[in-house]
Amino acid sequence: MYKSADLTTIKPFMTGADMDRADQIRVDPDKLAEVMNWRARLLKLDALVPGITPEGGLLWNSLGELGENCEPLFLGMQEGKAHFVELPPRDGTARPVQYDPRVWQAIAHMPRADLALYGAARSLVDWHNRHGFCAVCGSETHVAKGGWARHCSNCGAEHFPRVDPVSIMLAEHDDGSQKRVLLGRQPRFPAKRLSALAGFIEPGESIEEGVARELWEEAGIVVRDVRYVTSQPWPFPSSLMIACIAQTDDPALTLDTTEIEEAHWFTVDEVQAAMANDPEAPFIAPPPFAVAHDLLRYWLDQQEKN
Amino acid sequence: MYKSADLTTIKPFMTGADMDRADQIRVDPDKLAEVMNWRARLLKLDALVPGITPEGGLLWNSLGELGENCEPLFLGMQEGKAHFVELPPRDGTARPVQYDPRVWQAIAHMPRADLALYGAARSLVDWHNRHGFCAVCGSETHVAKGGWARHCSNCGAEHFPRVDPVSIMLAEHDDGSQKRVLLGRQPRFPAKRLSALAGFIEPGESIEEGVARELWEEAGIVVRDVRYVTSQPWPFPSSLMIACIAQTDDPALTLDTTEIEEAHWFTVDEVQAAMANDPEAPFIAPPPFAVAHDLLRYWLDQQEKN
Structure with a gap:
């Protein structure tokens, strides 16, 4: 795969995740099921605040740590391991997202590849949090394409994460x-x-x-x-x-x-x-x-x- | 105001509208009311197909031609005149949008500034058409900020046109x-x-x-x-x-x-x-x-x- 460091001379923070997003896996339920094995890793965010290791990096769990009624969103493949981020349930039990100084402390000390991954994961989870309904018809939507879309079963509209x-x-x-x-x-x-x-x-x-x-x-x-x-x-x-x-x-x-x-x-x-x-x-x-x-x-x- | 032609050496089609989008008018209902006068011009799209003059340019109407239950979306100011595009009502009477070869014929012959304006107007109307409901809570939303946002009166969310x-x-x-x-x-x-x-x-x-x-x-x-x-x-x-x-x-x-x-x-x-x-x-x-x-x-x- 390409290396982010080879792409540009200026290297802003939040770039350089160097994870294969493997879109061929996203869109194929069989392939997705195959990579959801004992090697798979899971990032858990608490109201978008990441878990942090003592060294300041992202804290990865095994996929088995997925919370009740949570959904795994597929971030990509790295070193043969599938990486997911946990989407909390839409039942009102998740802590509300607000400005949190711990995020900025974590960002200031995180290795750059981890920071880029956190950015992608945070954007994706936050988008799902704020897009539970179909803008076309107002019905509830559900996660599709391994986490990279939401589908409306009422009108059939597909919605993709905003950038x-x-x-x-x-x-x-x-x-x-x-x-x-x-x-x-x-x-x-x-x-x-x-x-x-x-x-x-x-x-x-x-x-x-x-x-x-x-x-x-x-x-x-x-x-x-x-x-x-x-x-x-x-x-x-x-x-x-x-x-x-x-x-x-x-x-x-x-x-x-x-x-x-x-x-x-x-x-x-x-x-x-x-x-x-x-x-x-x-x-x-x-x-x-x-x-x-x-x-x-x-x-x-x-x-x-x- | 700036001239688009001065900004870049490459000048792709769909750029160069050179209209002042006048965001200070969008957000101020009094100012908006003031420019909705007899000079104001209106673009009407029929299922996103523009009206075309015999010379191939965009056909502008007076604002008085606004259709029943339609809403004017503010595009900006040019030569002292406010320019609007008509948003059809969400009552099922508007013709459904589909691939239309007349659009591509019009594009091929339209003056470039008109084409850029059509692009902006088309994107805006199409976004409103497909975003009548709040993605956060599923309630109906309504036009805000002169057409550059939709507001949910149920949960208070503001939604902005996608790019x-x-x-x-x-x-x-x-x-x-x-x-x-x-x-x-x-x-x-x-x-x-x-x-x-x-x-x-x-x-x-x-x-x-x-x-x-x-x-x-x-x-x-x-x-x-x-x-x-x-x-x-x-x-x-x-x-x-x-x-x-x-x-x-x-x-x-x-x-x-x-x-x-x-x-x-x-x-x-x-x-x-x-x-x-x-x-x-x-x-x-x-x-x-x-x-x-x-x-x-x-x-x-x-x-x-x-």
Whole structure:
């Protein structure tokens, strides 16, 4: 199988699971039954919080640990073993999902392959949790294709897990003497934290049009020459972050303050200081597990090359 | 506002609507009421087939033409005029949506900005048609945010239009003397038509991992060095096509024949012949409105530069 590390030079967190998702097994009940043997491993999430080993990795159980009325969702094959994640029953007994600081602690210390697997598993379980009914007819749906679909036995509709593409971007302005990038803060950010602007891509627009619209709506700037940089799955709950850099000729800002509290332009030196966690830096950089961090690192690297 | 033409060098069909989606109007009922005036324009779709002018463009009506029990969905502002698309009632009177050759005839002759608008409008209407019920609780939902959401008054859930990211890719193999790209055919393609392989990006994977997985699953090849090329919204029903090129060191194919009937490697000369509609070419190229066409054109251009 391919190795994620060979695919890109930038390697955002949440990528690199390197598990064969084995779609030929998903769609074949006989093959699926065959891999549900004593070697099979099971990840259990408690309201989406993973079990963690003393070393900080994902805690895998044997498939025999599957809880009563739970369903196993097939994640894929690794080292000859089938890997599943447990879907809790829809009977009201599961603990409700809420913001949990243990998730962020676990993420900060988890090996990267485990983190990527957790992200996939979390997105999948969360999608099932929130999609028990058919959007077409309102009837109950049930798990299909090893966990990668839900089927409505009333109207026959098949529903697939959502992946919501999000554009996340640096606007860059070159005034002839120096280049600067635009960073902003959402009201929910911790103090002094700034990051790249972002927004969901909508029906009828390309990635690049999504980038231009967000910068127009949120910061009031007109951009040109949008360049793709990297991408990252973000399982809160099901985003695909698509990171880009766009150019602007006019840095004057008109902020949509319902979306962003403040936004400013920063020089290479200022971004460098923030990325080095310099206490004198004008802002706190996005954390390493956010793709905005990779985007700023890439931008700094490009400046050094020029 | 930004101009789509300034954003990218490759300009796939379905991009370039250049309409201000004006999200500040969507979310504000007073502002929305204000733009629903005598200047406002309405697009009517008959089972998703657009009305067409004698010149081949989209036929816009005045908002007063809104059908009984229909709802106007706000597309955006252009030249001071609000643009809407009509959502038919959910009472069973609307003609059912099915494959309609008139859509493809219209697409082939429509001005590009109109085509991009039609794509957005079609995706939006089709999403509302298929999402009348809440996936969380099964209750009926109703139009919110000017048409860009549905709201469940039973459980309070908000639902947003789906955009499904799809990776579409050329695998490239360089044997030292020449480069070749991989093209395949799905069973539903017309005779001799080949195109780039493609598949939905899943929760927990990056764009690049989606590319590598599809080529592994469908063609049995291992790739490295995935490069992004361009993107295109594809409103059948709601895909975001993300076009990439990946390298492989071993061109031996193992096809998943449930997904693709055949796949072969083609040289620059062979691709050039197909793109020039040469009757002697070994295959028929994807049509110009497909992003696979842009991808092959880009690949040919790159070969000329090297």
